[in-house]
Amino acid sequence: MNDAPRTYDVIVIGAGPVGENLAGRARAAGLSTVVVESELVGGECSYWACMPSKALLRPALAQADARRLPGLKDAVQGPLDTPAVLARRDYFTANWKDDGQVAWLDSVDVDLVRGHGRLDGPRQVVVETPEGGSVRLAARHAVAVCTGTTAALPPMPGIADVNPWTSRDATSAKKAPRRLAVVGGGVVAVEMATAWQALGSQVTLLVRGGALLERVEPFAGEMVADAMREAGVDLRFGANVASVERDGAGGEVRIGLEGGARISADEVLFAVGRAPHTGDIGLETVGLKPGSWLTVDDTCQVTGVEGGWLYAAGDVNHRALLTHQGKYQGRMAGAAIGARANGEPVDDAPWGAHVATADHAAVPQVVFTDPEVAAVGLSAAEAEQAGRRVQVVDYDLAHVAGASLYGDGYRGKARMVVDLDRGILVGVTFVGPGVGELLHSATVAVVGEVPVDRLWHAVPAYPTISEIWLRLLETYRG
């Protein structure tokens, strides 16, 4: 080890989309910047999450759309060509090679050090390189932790021995298991259950509670559950996994549920939560607890660390476990680091240039199931818990002409939550086929704090699904 550190203005640990965005913004502010990556540049999202999962889901959703259209539906009654879908997925993950992403770093003049980075006291990072050496880095201004999360497995005896799937396996599998058991009821669980059922697996979805997608409006999970059952998923609520074992290497997995039921499958995916990827990054050298979530302020500066040099953006700060929101934090944190380093004023008023205000008010999410679920801001329950005086407005999407035209038998629902004291929207949820791109209209309305009276002038094109906006506003106005 060469003890003379390589010094940069900014060190970023983790070259996923969040680290990339943060590094890009810091560099754009004129700061010399290095990122440290122990796996692939591009991170979880590019190789084992957003990109491959959507590549698996997109043909399934397009097929479902086509099956709702007389004139086209007869042609698409057969199964998807699974090898072709998997090959397309491989393309979108660049076959798990990161040359393209490395080229991007080069193009914006951000350095890359490959290896496992660990904090080593204030502003110091030591990277254990793949070759067995180490590189010491020192930061003049900031170190940003963008290490994300890993799949959390339940503490169950012998679980590692069954070689369970996590989100990584579910997104990168080379063939469809004949029988796939999925444990969980959140986004990863429902998306992967949807994808693999469409790709030929018989999926059993084991949900501990009584609902899917518990963080959004309850009707979303209900509609997704109905559709999954119709697609052939064996969906079981109140299913607590008590034991899991595999019948020899490559044999079937046997899952025991509390109450005694047993399920056999060829693979089992555990999608029961995420843990911060901070167990072995030297947090203890700066007074923080290894394995903990990193608490940050709105500029993504870690609280409780002297000198204000440590930042954390993305999943690891636990504000919103979504790629796009982490990228947003990365942009804001990178800009804040730049402003502070350059002695410029930090614009940290709400919605300022250096704060991730939207984390509190307008986190959008699209779940790529059939129906799609698209939500931003507060649910009705969250608004109520927050003590807001709100009106909840619901409308059946099946009654919107554009939705009916989109596909026969269209089922969907929309809800908007109006803050009656401010006359603005604080939350909007759409559930239905083809609503994903509609979400951003709601995000702009919530973030822009556009008065409901002004939204009355925002005319949706006819006949699109967007006309739901007119119906919601008419319903609100009574």
Added chain:
Amino acid sequence: MNDAPRTYDVIVIGAGPVGENLAGRARAAGLSTVVVESELVGGECSYWACMPSKALLRPALAQADARRLPGLKDAVQGPLDTPAVLARRDYFTANWKDDGQVAWLDSVDVDLVRGHGRLDGPRQVVVETPEGGSVRLAARHAVAVCTGTTAALPPMPGIADVNPWTSRDATSAKKAPRRLAVVGGGVVAVEMATAWQALGSQVTLLVRGGALLERVEPFAGEMVADAMREAGVDLRFGANVASVERDGAGGEVRIGLEGGARISADEVLFAVGRAPHTGDIGLETVGLKPGSWLTVDDTCQVTGVEGGWLYAAGDVNHRALLTHQGKYQGRMAGAAIGARANGEPVDDAPWGAHVATADHAAVPQVVFTDPEVAAVGLSAAEAEQAGRRVQVVDYDLAHVAGASLYGDGYRGKARMVVDLDRGILVGVTFVGPGVGELLHSATVAVVGEVPVDRLWHAVPAYPTISEIWLRLLETYRG
């Protein structure tokens, strides 16, 4: 004829979507309201425009989407089942029966008089009924003309003798002609050329000028032209129709172009413009010129008519020939009539409750071709002509992850026009498959006059096509 008039607060001539919305709002304001309709309640949109055209186009677009997806595309290489598509179209036009729409009028307590309505001096309307009688109506407060437009045929000798298609025939045809010539380059022309080419016709599109869709950003028409050619349409620019004749009843149509070229087809659609449907509605009895567009203020009150009792909403006022914008005018005019009748203040400041301000700033339009074209507000050229100091920001949609996932070989483009003095958007255009529902995000941004700096906080969900917003804003910020 019974000369004692039936008196209402408000008389609406024309029960299309615009008249329905206006009547509904007037009635909601407590005014007794009657609508007069000479054809079908529901109007052009429901039977011969938006609804049937989108019913014809939707399977074609879904097929195009499916053909871009490995794993699904092999199944959809064959032609659409045209009879099934036409049957679905018939369903969406309710087989050209208006019972459902009449039931809606009943449900909101608006009266209906069937027949041809004509003004007969101030506040008077005489309806010639289908039975050969007449009904005299008198309005206490307002008469609203919502008669829309009809297809304009070029003044060409013998054109009527060839029994040409207009938009009505193109949307209601019972089978696909083997060869269809389409004259025009606007929305109706490109949508119907797209639909019938997909439904089995060999379409020849004859465009007088050198571009399609001349009212939106030039790249839109270029991309649609490229795609139409690839779909097999014989697209000819600079094609001026000089003569047209049919070879006997039911025989082929022969079209002569200036310069001497000749085209044979089984049917010819003229989609070369619209004329106000005001030729025979008694305008002369109130000092206006029959056959003219009706000029209105922002409350849709016709200018130059004494007493302020005459309104005109929808296509007939020539502000924006789009169903949704006409409906918006109908809502605003109905509310304005209600306020004036009830002696309430009229909120006619820009974006007020009684004015159609969006007609000037934010008219959205989606063209349902492959690629879709979605635009709102000013084009770059229009902004420049208006003397605005703007920055034009372009981005290639093919470089957005969500677009690539949407379909292989994705081609699309987006443009936003930023008003540099106000720091807001004045126009946005998206061209590409699947962008239709994305438009409303732009409409909310333009209508809400959301500052560009605030839009930076409106995070698009990853990976959707909506991420184009991030790319446009990044490009703008440099």
